Amino acid sequence: MKLSQLFTKTLKEAPADEEAVNAKLLIRGGFVFKNSAGVYSFLPLGWRVLTKIANIIREEMNAIGGQELLMSTLVEKKYMEPTGRWNLDVSYKAIPQIDLDSYIQNSKFKIQDSFVLGWSHEEVLTAIATKYINSYKDLPFSAYQIQTKFRHEPRAKSGLLRGREFMMKDLYSFHTTQEDLDNFYKKAAEAYHKIFERCGLKAVYTKAAGGVFTDKFTHEFQVIADVGEDTIYVCDKCEYAENKEITKLKDGDNCSECGSGKIEAKKSIEVGNIFDQGTKYSEALGLEFADDNGNKKPVIMGAYGIGLGRVMATAVEVYNDEKGIIWPENIAPFRINLIVLDGKNKEAEEIYKELGADNVLYDDREDKTPGEKFADADLIGCPIRLVVSNKTLEKENVELKKRNKKEMKLIKIKEVFKEL
Amino acid sequence: MKLSQLFTKTLKEAPADEEAVNAKLLIRGGFVFKNSAGVYSFLPLGWRVLTKIANIIREEMNAIGGQELLMSTLVEKKYMEPTGRWNLDVSYKAIPQIDLDSYIQNSKFKIQDSFVLGWSHEEVLTAIATKYINSYKDLPFSAYQIQTKFRHEPRAKSGLLRGREFMMKDLYSFHTTQEDLDNFYKKAAEAYHKIFERCGLKAVYTKAAGGVFTDKFTHEFQVIADVGEDTIYVCDKCEYAENKEITKLKDGDNCSECGSGKIEAKKSIEVGNIFDQGTKYSEALGLEFADDNGNKKPVIMGAYGIGLGRVMATAVEVYNDEKGIIWPENIAPFRINLIVLDGKNKEAEEIYKELGADNVLYDDREDKTPGEKFADADLIGCPIRLVVSNKTLEKENVELKKRNKKEMKLIKIKEVFKEL
Numbered sequence: 038m039k040l041s042q043l044f045t046k047t048l049k050e051a052p053a054d055e056e057a058v059n060a061k062l063l064i065r066g067g068f069v070f071k072n073s074a075g076v077y078s079f080l081p082l083g084w085r086v087l088t089k090i091a092n093i094i095r096e097e098m099n100a101i102g103g104q105e106l107l108m109s110t111l112v113e114k115k116y117m118e119p120t121g122r123w124n125l126d127v128s129y130k131a132i133p134q135i136d137l138d139s140y141i142q143n144s145k146f147k148i149q150d151s152f153v154l155g156w157s158h159e160e161v162l163t164a165i166a167t168k169y170i171n172s173y174k175d176l177p178f179s180a181y182q183i184q185t186k187f188r189h190e191p192r193a194k195s196g197l198l199r200g201r202e203f204m205m206k207d208l209y210s211f212h213t214t215q216e217d218l219d220n221f222y223k224k225a226a227e228a229y230h231k232i233f234e235r236c237g238l239k240a241v242y243t244k245a246a247g248g249v250f251t252d253k254f255t256h257e258f259q260v261i262a263d264v265g266e267d268t269i270y271v272c273d274k275c276e277y278a279e280n281k282e283i284t285k286l287k288d289g290d291n292c293s294e295c296g297s298g299k300i301e302a303k304k305s306i307e308v309g310n311i312f313d314q315g316t317k318y319s320e321a322l323g324l325e326f327a328d329d330n331g332n333k334k335p336v337i338m339g340a341y342g343i344g345l346g347r348v349m350a351t352a353v354e355v356y357n358d359e360k361g362i363i364w365p366e367n368i369a370p371f372r373i374n375l376i377v378l379d380g381k382n383k384e385a386e387e388i389y390k391e392l393g394a395d396n397v398l399y400d401d402r403e404d405k406t407p408g409e410k411f412a413d414a415d416l417i418g419c420p421i422r423l424v425v426s427n428k429t430l431e432k433e434n435v436e437l438k439k440r441n442k443k444e445m446k447l448i449k450i451k452e453v454f455k456e457l
Numbered sequence: 458m459k460l461s462q463l464f465t466k467t468l469k470e471a472p473a474d475e476e477a478v479n480a481k482l483l484i485r486g487g488f489v490f491k492n493s494a495g496v497y498s499f500l501p502l503g504w505r506v507l508t509k510i511a512n513i514i515r516e517e518m519n520a521i522g523g524q525e526l527l528m529s530t531l532v533e534k535k536y537m538e539p540t541g542r543w544n545l546d547v548s549y550k551a552i553p554q555i556d557l558d559s560y561i562q563n564s565k566f567k568i569q570d571s572f573v574l575g576w577s578h579e580e581v582l583t584a585i586a587t588k589y590i591n592s593y594k595d596l597p598f599s600a601y602q603i604q605t606k607f608r609h610e611p612r613a614k615s616g617l618l619r620g621r622e623f624m625m626k627d628l629y630s631f632h633t634t635q636e637d638l639d640n641f642y643k644k645a646a647e648a649y650h651k652i653f654e655r656c657g658l659k660a661v662y663t664k665a666a667g668g669v670f671t672d673k674f675t676h677e678f679q680v681i682a683d684v685g686e687d688t689i690y691v692c693d694k695c696e697y698a699e700n701k702e703i704t705k706l707k708d709g710d711n712c713s714e715c716g717s718g719k720i721e722a723k724k725s726i727e728v729g730n731i732f733d734q735g736t737k738y739s740e741a742l743g744l745e746f747a748d749d750n751g752n753k754k755p756v757i758m759g760a761y762g763i764g765l766g767r768v769m770a771t772a773v774e775v776y777n778d779e780k781g782i783i784w785p786e787n788i789a790p791f792r793i794n795l796i797v798l799d800g801k802n803k804e805a806e807e808i809y810k811e812l813g814a815d816n817v818l819y820d821d822r823e824d825k826t827p828g829e830k831f832a833d834a835d836l837i838g839c840p841i842r843l844v845v846s847n848k849t850l851e852k853e854n855v856e857l858k859k860r861n862k863k864e865m866k867l868i869k870i871k872e873v874f875k876e877l
């Protein structure tokens with residue numbers, strides 16, 4: 038895409054009330070706009086990053102047999118009441134304006150007309166499954182969605198790490214036996230490792246407490262980062278890890294898992310989690326299957342979440358310097374930032390055309406100095422910077438610099454396509 | 458995809474309270490699940506259709522320079538109050554549960570914590586644009602999103618034609634002059650015609666009233682269908698059309714546009730609309746640009762909407778028979794429904810593999826009769842049905858039938874790939 042066409046610009050300053058590095062850099066780079074505390078819009082550059090993360094997740098979820106769907110955001114009482122999750126503090130309720138007006142006029146409020154704004158969809162998918170699952174022959178299956186979720190966060194100060202509105206991938210799996218769930222749980226954990234690796238993040242598989250979702254232990258995928266709200270105790274050798282909330286491990290302990298490593302306490306960001314939910318939701322909502330003797334049993338379920346904006350924000354927290362963001366290759370808004378100096382020339386136009394508008398952010402702006410263009414390239418953080426100028430063209434060269442390296446090198450124009 | 462893996466099944470009956478043909482067929486086919494009145498979940502088959510519609514829209518919006526983004530659903534008072542749209546009857550408000558609890562306990566209600574659930578995003582994008590647009594050099598631009606919207610519909614009885622929650626593409630354009638807006642308006646109208654045509658729908662460009670969005674005339678894209686809630690007066694020759702709400706035309710009038718056609722009244726479904734919004738939003742939210750003399754002027758705006766679920770539902774309303782849906786080729790969940798009879802065989806497996814899991818819904822179920830498989834194929838409505846059975850295999854044939862035709866023909870297996 039041509040930078041002269043992009044309607045956003047880089048900004049000198051982020052909003053004064055924004056504390057988190059991820060939000061400051063993403064706002065300054067033109068990736069997101071802060072609507073309200075914990076509420077962000079994804080601008081074209083940020084939407085590109087989010088779409089790339091979504092597509093990586095999609096591919097890996099499809100690869101383990103996940104069937105994509107999209108459940109409703111508006112969730113009626115009849116779904117949430119059986120599991121006791123209708124009135125949790127985490128939720129927003131959607132109330133028609135006309136009911137609010139009637140409250141204002143009569144101090145009466147038709148609360149029965151409200152919906153909870155979906156913050157997790159176990160109940161809805163379990164209710165859907167009751168229409169289709171009758172026998173052990175209909176199982177196992179798994180289904181997922183990538184959807185905007187809503188949670189009331191009293192303190193939304195971590196930028197995109199903890200939002201009131203955020204995009205989440207939630208997959209749910211349905212099984213006849215604990216063994217079958219355990220096998221799928223492992224497959225899902227492997228898929229998660231692939232997802233985070235493809236997004237450029239190293240995530241530690243961490244034993245954790247169940248929170249509001251389940252009483253059993255769960256597993257989190259934690260990226261080590263000083264800004265993290267979590268603390269994990271992790272072995273420096275085998276990477277066995279437990280969340281501080283449940284562990285008896287201490288800093289400096291010997292690791293009893295591998296027998297040779299040392300346990301270290303680390304601040305970390307949770308980017309994903311997986312839950313064995315047992316029969317909590319299937320029992321509450323009546324999701325049963327007939328086994329091969331015709332006996333009715335509740336379906337055994339698992340749930341698997343990833344926050345897409347949080348993956349994006351974590352990448353920014355982990356990969357940045359004083360000049361800006363340093364995007365991992367697979368989730369960069371564009372792979373290449375092509376800069377033309379000294380006015381447009383046919384060589385730059387040709388490189389742009391050849392490498393493609395989908396791969397290249399082409400800084401063709403005529404009213405910017407070289408210094409401004411370089412600063413914007415560093416702030417936006419595409420992995421590769423190519424500069425075409427009168428000076429490089431003298432010897433038919435282009436200057437190539439990687440965002441995460443100091444060195445530049447000159448390459449022949451005709452070798453650009455081979456090199457990239 | 459293998460039908461034996463798909464977790465949904467076709468259903469004999471739609472919910473008793475569902476009146477609309479689109480919802481009945483989409484529910485029976487396993488495309489959607491009805492959560493509540495006017496609230497639907499998109500199951501895997503339905504999500505595939507919706508994704509195809511989304512991608513067609515995306516391609517055509519990108520082709521006219523639209524920049525994709527995703528704005529927040531939660532919209533604060535500060536955005537909506539300047540335009541007088543904060544408390545409209547159409548809106549749902551999002552209220553934290555803890556504030557509702559405080560109401561229940563003290564009969565006091567902190568309404569200042571609420572958000573409107575975005576039902577149209579002129580205000581938000583205008584506010585975003587104020588950060589980036591300063592001069593005439595920054596204009597024109599257009600940006601769009603594909604997003605779930607929320608509107609309080611007192612009567613939600615038309616299935617997916619009129620939902621409380623629905624997916625919409627909303628594009629907004631920003632201009633320095635009326636002439637520039639008019640040119641873009643025409644370009645957008647052409648793109649809309651392409652979109653509906655690619656979706657298999659014939660949409661009539663219809664002059665209409667502005668509704669809550671604007672005082673000016675607008676244009677609607679109306680698909681003629683008896684189930685439609687709208688009435689348009691349309692020339693049988695040149696297709697000039699006006700919405701009943703604004704027209705002085707009568708059934709049987711001579712068309713004054715082309716001079717030779719007759720005006721007919723037709724029921725129709727609005728699948729898209731475009732608005733000249735003038736400076737209403739830019740003035741209210743302070744979006745100005747400096748012209749080449751340095752004078753500040755309000756930006757001139759347009760808005761362009763398409764309801765994706767409504768396009769899907771309209772296709773079902775227009776293309777169906779007593780057996781089920783007849784999907785237009787480009788938005789069918791799969792192009793081909795491959796049915797194997799008399800147990801699996803290597804020929805069917807090969808056809809499936811060769812044509813690809815993304816193009817073929819492969820009915821490999823072993824516990825279904827031929828009659829059940831044919832009935833499901835007709836209900837689900839993929840454009841092409843291929844049947845492989847012992848009988849066809851005797852002469853190395855496959856039976857091919859189009860969903861919208863009566864005839865079947867036998868083709869040689871080795872010619873299937875050429876034929877399709």
